[in-house]
Amino acid sequence: MLNCRALKSATLILLLAATAGGCTSMGVEPWERDVLAKEEMQLTTDPVEAGIDDHIYFSKEASSGGRGFGGGGCGCN
Amino acid sequence: MDVFRVRNSVPALAASLMLIASSMAISSSRAAESSLNLDDYRGQVVLLDFWASWCVPCRRSFPWMNRMQEKYSAQGLVIIGVNMDANPGDAEAFLREYPAQFTIVADPGGDLARHFDVEAMPSSYIIGRDGAVVATHMGFQVKKSDEYEEKIRQVLSPGED
Amino acid sequence: MKTKPDCMSKQNSRSIAASLATAACSLLGSSAVSPVQAQEEPGWDFNTALLYYGESDDRVQDISLNVLARRTFVDDRILTLGLVADSLTGATPSGALPFDGPQTYTRPSGKATYTTAANEIPLDDSFLDTRVALTAGWQQPFARLYSVNAGVSASKEYDYVHLGANVGLARDFNKRNTTLSLGLAYAQDSLEPEGGAPLPLSAMLDVGDLSNRIGDQDKDVTDLVLGLTQVVSRDLLFQFNYSLSQSSGYLNDPYKFLSLVDPVTGDPVSRTPPPDESGPLHEYRFESRPDERTKHSIYGQAKYYMSGKVLDLSYRYMTDDWEIDSHTLEARYRLPFGDRRYLEPHVRWYTQTAADFYRISLVDGAPPLEFASSDYRLGEFDAITVGMKYGWKTRSENEMSVRLEYYMQDGSAPPDQIIGNQAGRELYPDLDAIIAQFSYRF
Numbered sequence: 074m075l076n077c078r079a080l081k082s083a084t085l086i087l088l089l090a091a092t093a094g095g096c097t098s099m100g101v102e103p104w105e106r107d108v109l110a111k112e113e114m115q116l117t118t119d120p121v122e123a124g125i126d127d128h129i130y131f132s133k134e135a136s137s138g139g140r141g142f143g144g145g146g147c148g149c150n
Numbered sequence: 151m152d153v154f155r156v157r158n159s160v161p162a163l164a165a166s167l168m169l170i171a172s173s174m175a176i177s178s179s180r181a182a183e184s185s186l187n188l189d190d191y192r193g194q195v196v197l198l199d200f201w202a203s204w205c206v207p208c209r210r211s212f213p214w215m216n217r218m219q220e221k222y223s224a225q226g227l228v229i230i231g232v233n234m235d236a237n238p239g240d241a242e243a244f245l246r247e248y249p250a251q252f253t254i255v256a257d258p259g260g261d262l263a264r265h266f267d268v269e270a271m272p273s274s275y276i277i278g279r280d281g282a283v284v285a286t287h288m289g290f291q292v293k294k295s296d297e298y299e300e301k302i303r304q305v306l307s308p309g310e311d
Numbered sequence: 312m313k314t315k316p317d318c319m320s321k322q323n324s325r326s327i328a329a330s331l332a333t334a335a336c337s338l339l340g341s342s343a344v345s346p347v348q349a350q351e352e353p354g355w356d357f358n359t360a361l362l363y364y365g366e367s368d369d370r371v372q373d374i375s376l377n378v379l380a381r382r383t384f385v386d387d388r389i390l391t392l393g394l395v396a397d398s399l400t401g402a403t404p405s406g407a408l409p410f411d412g413p414q415t416y417t418r419p420s421g422k423a424t425y426t427t428a429a430n431e432i433p434l435d436d437s438f439l440d441t442r443v444a445l446t447a448g449w450q451q452p453f454a455r456l457y458s459v460n461a462g463v464s465a466s467k468e469y470d471y472v473h474l475g476a477n478v479g480l481a482r483d484f485n486k487r488n489t490t491l492s493l494g495l496a497y498a499q500d501s502l503e504p505e506g507g508a509p510l511p512l513s514a515m516l517d518v519g520d521l522s523n524r525i526g527d528q529d530k531d532v533t534d535l536v537l538g539l540t541q542v543v544s545r546d547l548l549f550q551f552n553y554s555l556s557q558s559s560g561y562l563n564d565p566y567k568f569l570s571l572v573d574p575v576t577g578d579p580v581s582r583t584p585p586p587d588e589s590g591p592l593h594e595y596r597f598e599s600r601p602d603e604r605t606k607h608s609i610y611g612q613a614k615y616y617m618s619g620k621v622l623d624l625s626y627r628y629m630t631d632d633w634e635i636d637s638h639t640l641e642a643r644y645r646l647p648f649g650d651r652r653y654l655e656p657h658v659r660w661y662t663q664t665a666a667d668f669y670r671i672s673l674v675d676g677a678p679p680l681e682f683a684s685s686d687y688r689l690g691e692f693d694a695i696t697v698g699m700k701y702g703w704k705t706r707s708e709n710e711m712s713v714r715l716e717y718y719m720q721d722g723s724a725p726p727d728q729i730i731g732n733q734a735g736r737e738l739y740p741d742l743d744a745i746i747a748q749f750s751y752r753f
């Protein structure tokens with residue numbers, strides 16, 4: 074059972090990697106990131122609120138987390 | 151650094167920039183150039199800087215570029231800020247807060263940026279007196295501003311030091 | 312880097328032991344590791360929030376103050392300091408089943424008893440605790456396309472201490488349209504339950520009898536997250552993450568127990584304390600969970616800009632070796648009004664399956680089980696959150712917002728576990744809660 078899950082997870086990681094490879098043609102030019110630079114377009118717009126919600130749901134449910142970090146934004150420097 | 155021959159291709163871009171630049175009214179800095187023909191700057195050293203109102207490092211690069219323009223204009227340095235905003239109002243708002251003592255042109259369509267293969271915001275290109283690109287820099291970091299200044303000095307007066 | 316304050320829950324009698332009992336704290340999965348924000352001006356930035364969380368029926372109520380201070384230094388180096396102070400009161404289901412008569416239990420301290428009414432889900436109401444959590448993090452660019460971050464976290468409450476550290480690395484590709492990230496976190500938590508942790512599956516004893524206690528306990532949690540962020544177009548951003556979380560050690564909730572019931576009637580088995588002693592009047596057994604848990608999650612999020620409005624959609628699938636599977640689907644829609652105000656409705660839908668050792672009660676005379684827990688948070692339920700947030704910019708260009716949400720859980724006991732008289736009773740404690748938050752960023 075655990076092996077089955079491990080296999081599923083490994084497949085998922087490979088899919089992620091493959092997607093990364095296939096993503097070379099997707100995206101915008103560096104000067105077209107005006108919308109992505111907006112605060113409301115960040116992946117986590119309010120870290121304190123996200124932390125509060127994560128804490129509430131972690132306390133009341135059996136799952137937690139999921140969010141990551143990095144990417145999006147103005148892509149400057 | 152690759153030497154990129156700008157000489158022949160830029161005049162063709164001048165026409166497209168003309169229409170765009172004239173629609174931008176810049177109040178507190180020098181008026182937008184109505185066209186950008188880099189051939190006009192032959193004999194001078196051009197620092198071409200691609201910027202946008204939403205680019206935070208640009209807020210730090212502007213005061214530095216103002217100082218550079220003032221310090222080296224006598225030696226033939228011309229700084230040109232190429233604005234990439236799709237909405238000229240955003241650029242104007244930025245310039246009210248961070249006035250530019252150097253020339254501003256607009257390239258909302260990205261033609262000039264594509265021509266220079268801009269890969270980061272901001273990006274700057276130092277174009278020598280012969281019209282060839284001698285240095286490229288991606289991003290702007292305050293701690294490297296002395297390095298950038300040194301490079302400008304070298305291009306302005308090669309063979310000295 | 313913004314590290315999330317200790318993500319241990321607060322909800323059982325006088326402790327966050329409940330958090331031990333539930334899923335291992337995923338420091339990474341939560342906003343423990345700061346998202347790399349759009350570059351900011353050097354200076355201080357404060358994000359504060361006051362939260363009220365209140366469940367119906369005299370259950371848990373929590374008020375907390377959250378502060379996140381961010382100091383951006385020149386060239387995008389960022390120091391983040393966080394503080395959370397929480398005050399919890401209220402009652403929480405102890406794990407026993409209701410029945411037609413009152414039930415008396417010994418308190419976790421072993422010093423007194425308490426009694427619950429007939430036909431109501433038994434709640435342990437001895438619950439008042441304060442928690443303080445601190446975090447500190449550092450983030451900076453490294454070479455042109457890399458970003459590194461590291462942080463520490465610590466929290467303390469009456470019977471629980473948490474210590475953790477995390478590191479992360481992100482690298483941009485394709486003119487910064489693609490970002491790959493890797494994060495690792497490690498936490499060491501120790502629990503000092505009142506009276507000492509009880510031996511799993513041992514009986515609840517009389518007042519003053521601590522012979523089944525096994526003292527202080529600890530656990531450790533390791534988390535890994537792999538992420539991919541992709542700019543799809545000028546208006547659309549995606550993120551995909553895979554997370555792995557491994558907990559080991561004492562994963563029980565030392566205050567939760569199960570009723571031992573008659574195999575025919577389903578009623579709790581009676582017990583008579585010795586003369587001159589007081590104690591439980593029925594048989595109860597403390598819960599027992601495995602000492603390891605491995606969780607896998609995949610998470611996807613999309614942010615889509617539509618002429619000023621932003622739609623944020625996310626989905627998470629979690630599966631673990633306790634046989635719990637869950638799905639979470641969340642949507643937020645930000646509607647701006649002019650430049651200075653916005654409304655943001657929010658909906659979250661959640662469902663989970665029960666752990667394979669989830670039992671509503673233990674059956675007297677049945678073959679002994681290795682693991683059993685009646686903690687409703689390991690059972691099968693659906694949950695929904697609906698809420699609205701209203702935000703505005705003050706005259707001094709600072710931001711304030713208020714949000715009000717309603718969270719509801721609706722679960723059920725596995726039909727094959729229901730015996731005799733249990734059929735007519737409320738076997739699964741549903742939950743109704745209000746979440747109210749006021750936030751000020753300056």
